[in-house]
Amino acid sequence: MCGNLVLLTLLIAQAFSGTVVCAAGNPAKGNPGNPQNCSEAMVFGGSPDWPDPLIVSAAQEKVEVPIIMYHLITKNQQNLGKYGITPKEMENDLIYLKDNGYETVLMRDLINYVRGEGELPEKPIVLTFDDGNSSDYVYLFPLLKKYGMKAVCSIVGKFTDENSKLDGRYGKPNLDWEQVKEMQREGFIEIQNHSYDMHGWNGSGKLKNESVEEYQARFYADLEKTQAKVREATGLAPTTFVYPLGVIGKGSLEVLKKLEIQASLSCWEGINIVTKGEPECLYAMRRAIRKGGQPVSDVLTGAYLRLKQEKANSA
Numbered sequence: 001m002c003g004n005l006v007l008l009t010l011l012i013a014q015a016f017s018g019t020v021v022c023a024a025g026n027p028a029k030g031n032p033g034n035p036q037n038c039s040e041a042m043v044f045g046g047s048p049d050w051p052d053p054l055i056v057s058a059a060q061e062k063v064e065v066p067i068i069m070y071h072l073i074t075k076n077q078q079n080l081g082k083y084g085i086t087p088k089e090m091e092n093d094l095i096y097l098k099d100n101g102y103e104t105v106l107m108r109d110l111i112n113y114v115r116g117e118g119e120l121p122e123k124p125i126v127l128t129f130d131d132g133n134s135s136d137y138v139y140l141f142p143l144l145k146k147y148g149m150k151a152v153c154s155i156v157g158k159f160t161d162e163n164s165k166l167d168g169r170y171g172k173p174n175l176d177w178e179q180v181k182e183m184q185r186e187g188f189i190e191i192q193n194h195s196y197d198m199h200g201w202n203g204s205g206k207l208k209n210e211s212v213e214e215y216q217a218r219f220y221a222d223l224e225k226t227q228a229k230v231r232e233a234t235g236l237a238p239t240t241f242v243y244p245l246g247v248i249g250k251g252s253l254e255v256l257k258k259l260e261i262q263a264s265l266s267c268w269e270g271i272n273i274v275t276k277g278e279p280e281c282l283y284a285m286r287r288a289i290r291k292g293g294q295p296v297s298d299v300l301t302g303a304y305l306r307l308k309q310e311k312a313n314s315a
């Protein structure tokens, strides 16, 4: 999961020396958001160093891009939790998006657009699935093929390694490397990096007693492992890092760039302004969280309302 408990948020806040920034906050504007609405933990060892995505000149070409954050798809009611959805809910989301003119794009499409090497459709949307649950293969993959849509699946390298040793292709909790390879090859799914082994209580954040340099070395070594394994399995290295638990360590951006990772996804809620010629706008991108029982239409309505309010506030 990408973090789901206020308690967890508080524990993380106590464990780190940085500032806690919650959902609905805009860290670039010095607004930490409302802790009461905090659905994900955001921890920094200092202030972030990317620009405010809402400040773009009128002459620049830009596109509003919602990114939806999904997790598990399951038929088992007991496993649904807060963020799990049923296969039927998933299918209904895809039907809604198609009927309402959205076109699913991948992270490489956003990267190409920013680099001036490609265009985006009129209503682009990115569907992201965190943690590499086997339901990505069992339920999501066939649905994407059925509707001709695309999604981004971000795996935790260690989970994939461990699941590759288990028997039973459909009975595993997480994806194995064969499934990862098959999904990437067919073109409906793009595999991204959700760390190798940083999906524990502190995510990929800096530890309190760790220097920035020590943190960067640890962070680099972990991410590089998943980069190499995905490249080896599929022929393509991930272009995007998804921060586990949404915990963003001070100095992490430098490491991502060193690894040639061109985008990162946070758990800040909101809609992104993707601007041609502005590669920094692809880091710490916001997402709209898809919870169980809350259809994607509601998720998008809430996210667009927030964007409208933010635009009004920054005008």
Ligand SMILES: [Zn+2]
Pocket: 001, 002, 003, 130, 131, 194, 199, 244, 245
């Ligand atoms: Zn996660």
